[in-house]
Amino acid sequence: MIIEKTASIFNKKGYTGTYLSDLTNATGLAKGSIYGNFKDKNEVAVEAFKYNYKFQSDQILQKINQKNKAIHKLLIFLNHYRTAFRPIFNNGSCAILNTAIDADDGNDLLKDEVIKTIYNWHKTIVSILKDGIKQNELENNFYVETFSYRMIAMIEGSIMLAKTLNKPEILLKNMDFLESEINRLKSE
Incomplete structure (x- = not known):
């Protein structure tokens, strides 16, 4: 219950911007009740x-597991962010982006989790x-590792820009x- 009620607060305000009073207000619990379940604010944040x-x-992941083709699985990520961006x-x-920036230079526990x-x-x-390459659905002449990081960067960067600029x-x-x-990765 504590995590469910405080998760969006940490995501919106960040680790440093979330105070104990935010946690007690959201949960209706006293400080002792929160810290009776967690060692400290850091543990709650993680x-x-x-x-x-x-x-x-x-x-x-649930949608990915319903698909057989690699292209369809990859498109699940894109379609998720197309349809779920408002929530x-x-x-x-995005929790990854927010927490990565918040924890980058000061919270090793959170940074390690990110x-x-x-x-x-x-x-x-x-x-x-x-x-997809193994199943001959995708070409095998591209750098899989690099493409994966580019895909993540494009999604995360796009979320950041769209949210920040309200566009x-x-x-x-x-x-x-x-x-x-x-689609350009498809094998002919």
């Missing part, structure tokens, strides 16, 4: 990040790409561009 990330990733924006934007998450996302995309069309147009890049 669990809130995991919750925010899992909320998004579970939706995507993502309302929740403070790094694990990015590597997991990268590993998922690489696995899809390699499977969802940036995200939508970049997802269209990324879709054309994915």
Whole structure:
């Protein structure tokens, strides 16, 4: 309950911008009740990040597991952000991006969690790409690792720009561009 009620607060305000009073107000619990369940604010923040990330990733992974072709699996990521960007924006934007920036130079525990998450996302995309190559769905003359990081960077950067500038069309147009890049990987 503590994590569910505080996850969006951490995502919107960041680790340093979230105060104990935010946690007690959101949960209706006293400080002792929160810290009776968690060692410190840092531990609550890590669990809130995991919750925010899992909320998004579970939706995507569930859809990916329903597809057989690599291209269709890759497009699941794009279609998710095309259709779910408003709830993502309302929740403070992307948990990975927000937490990465917030924790980059001062919170090693959170930063390590973000790094694990990015590597997991990268590993998922690489696995899809390699499977597509193996199944002769995708060309084998491109750098899978590089493409995966570019895809992640394009999605994350597009979310940041679209949310910050209040221009969802940036995200939508970049997802269209990324879709054309994915389609260019098709084997003839």
